[in-house]
Amino acid sequence: MNGRQQKTTPQGAAAFGAELQRWRDQRGLSLAELQKLTTFSRSHLGNVEHGQRQPTEQLAKACDQALGTDGELLRLFTALPREQVHRVRPAQLPARGRHFVGRDGHVARMSAEIDQASRRALMSVMCLDGPAGVGKTALAIQWAHVVAERFPDGILFTNLRGHDASNRPALPSEVLRDFLVALGVGPLAIPPGMDQRIGQYRSLLAGKRMMVVLDNAVTAEQVRPLLPGSDGCLALVTSRNRLAGLSTRDDAIRMSVGPLNAEESASLLTDVIGRRAHEDPEATRDLAMLCAGFPLALRIAAERANDRDHLALARLATMLTSQTKRLEVLSVGGDDSAALRAAFSWSYTALDSGLTSLFRLLSVHPGPEFSVAAAGAVVDLDLAETQGRLDALVQTHLIEETGEDRYRFHDLLRLYAAECAEADEPEPARRAATERVLRWYLSAGQAAGRIISAGRGYAERNVPAMPTTPEFLGYDEAADWCETERVNLANASQEAAELGLDDIAVGLPIVLCDYLYRRKPWGPWTRPHELALEICCANGDTAGFAFLVNNLGNAFLDLGRPWKALACYRQALAIRRGNDDFGLAWTLIGIGRAYHALGELRHAADVFTQSETMFTGLNVALGSAIAQSYVGEVCHDMGQHQTAREYLEVAVELLRPLDRQAEGCALDKLAIVCRHLDDLDRAIMHLERALAARTELGDRREQARTLDLLADLYIADNRTAHGRDALRRAVDAYRDVDDELRAAQAQQRLDSMRPAVSRGAHVDRTLRTGGR
DSSP states (O other): OEEEEEOOOOHHHHHHHHHHHHHHHHOOOHHHHHHHOOOOOOOHHHHHTSSSOOOHHHHHHHHHHHHTTTTTTHHHHHHOEEEEEOOOOOOOOOOSSSSSOOOOOHHHHHHHHHHHHHHHHOOOEEEEEEETSSSSHHHHHHHHHHEEEGTTTEEEEEOEEEEEEEEOOOHHHHHHHHHHHHHHOGGSSSSSSSHHHHHHHHHHOOOOOOOOEEEEEOOHHHHGGGSOOOOTTTEEEESOOOOHHHHHHHEEEEEEEOOHHHHHHHHHHHHOHHHHHHHHHHHHHHHHHHHOHHHHHHHHHHHHHTTTTTHHHHHHHHHHOOOSSOOOOOTTTOOOOHHHHHHHHHHHHHHOOHHHHHHGGGGGGGSSEHHHHHHHHHHHHOOOHHHHHHHHHTTTTEEEEEEEHHHHOOOHHHHHHHHHHHSSOHHHHHHHHHHHHHHHHHHHHHHHHHTTTTTOOOGOOOOOTTTTOOOSSSSHHHHHHHHTTTHHHHHHHHHHHHHHHHHHHHHHHTHHHHHHHOOOOOGGHHHHHHHHHHHHHHHTTTHHHHHHHHHHHHHHHHOOOHHHHHHHHHHOOOOOOOOOOHHHHHHHHHHHHHHHHOHHHHHHHHHHHHHHHHHHHHOOOOOOOOHHHHHHHHHHTOOOOOHHHHHHHHOOOOOOOTOOOHHHHHHHHOOOOOOHOOOHHHHHHHHHHHHHHHHHHTOHHHHHHHHHHHHHHHHHHOHHHHHHHHHHHHHHHHTTTOOHHHHHHHHHHHTTOOOOOGGHHHHHHHHHHOOO
16 A cells, blocks of 8 residues: 555645635536536535545636636646655554553563564564453553554554443454455445455555554454564554453454552552642542542543542542442452443543533444434434534543544443433433434435435335434435445344344335445344344345345355355245246346355356346336346346347346446446457447446546556557556545555556556456456
């Protein structure tokens, strides 16, 4: 990922943005209207106008055409000053706290262990374990910053949520997905299976010196897939459990972290509180004792002391001691979190009633992170009021802001919020809040699904919109929202099943079917599908069962398990035969895909043909065209290239007015066939049409991939200038969707173009695999 590239200077980007806004205002267009004219998203255009995103040649050309500037923006872009910059390496380590005391023995041992591993050129694994709130994460982050320079290729960090109020630890497959994105792999380039993701992850780390910090792990099995395989890398793990399996099988070095001693605890309080702690060392020691040496409790106590500057520390210590009705001051019966409850209560009881209600009820949210709209659904407030209350909770450190419109609890604070909700909110109120937020996710999922599945009414559930249901302006915006919320959506479906909210549990995986099919985030969605299938069985909902088991077939096919996929499709087939010809025709598509994956090409062709016949009889032109495109693909794999061409040409023409995305996929297949028939001109023409379809849709990911393929064909056809231009545009598109790895690869090819004659093998190989 690291390397040099040309970048517009900040001053140049600001100047371009100001000029773009001036032209847009002069033409009287909103950002939403300009989006429709250029296919660049509203948020991207706004960021360019404010100098927060780099302008590109393609954007300048598109805006010139949309605004009628006679090329002014392109001329300005060409003249902008440039600077050489390095690609940013992964640097995910959180900032270290200003107040850190003690742990000298741990720091010395950790440094000695890494010195030894470095001398022996080994991959090292270190585990810090200890009770909740004892400061494992703070120690890991503090020490990681000290040794960060030893890992010049970057640092990855994740919270594995091993001990979380939702009781849903992070799935290794989802963490690998996030790590691969951080390493520059685009979402569509991430393989669906766990083993393939592990292989891709370790391949990217091979030969590098990187640190991977895995915070809050629950089991060795959760950690093991995330360990690097390369010498010179370090995995630093924290957990409340002793992960003995990592020590025995992976040669991990395990260190237990206990509470600070009395002197260190008083030192931390003194460091944070300052003058008053120096003036009253006895009260400071009493306060430290009541916090039981837990750094998290000590920090919260110190912050509360600073907030109440008019009160003596002795009085604060007495207040802490008196909080014993429900919140024990010190741990009893092995409950390591008891001391923390009292400290948390100080911040909580200082809130007004509106904030305490929000804090309590947010504990019912189904996932680790939430947006303003989701929080508003929990408490039934509008966006503006919710935003203000969330900001207030952030200021008191009861929640944290993790990004634009993203918030989360510290895991211990979420547990405390759940306790407060159970104690202070009637069960009907908790139930109502839970149902509101789960229905909000169903409503928002339906809104996104309508965009992603445009023209395919089979996923419509007629879910009523809610006041804060988001409005999506295009495919990318809807799909990106689903990506951001993918864990919350899966958790919402599962929780709805557990609460008996059957319509939500069954509805969510149905309205999101095309998102699941296209982006393939199957890891967290297997269990929700299983629960929804049980609901359908109990309720006699055969139609819902058929839809969901068909979804599972898609999942197993994407996960490389075509036999299980075939079994699922056959269950759907048995239900739909004689009852639902429309659904049956789509299930036949799935069966054909499974046979294709199993190498049973003749069976696949026969089933696809049956599907096409059914769709034709039902007068469903979209299904008929898609079935024909699959027949063409199978014919190609059987070596019947001319027959494949005929099927695909018919499919493309049928799809153009019906589904531009499906048309783009069919054109890709047709280009592959034409390349095998040595018809380079038509292969190029088909990819140019695929690019036009994807540009019309605003699908920047597929635009980037098509431009990459086109560049190869142009170069093979000795059209070097066209090839260079396609590569430049591909680099821009890859960067627009944050696929830095492919952007760097395309840039490297652009920087060192080779003669077309040396590209032939690469062109054949690329087109045979569809560029994936």
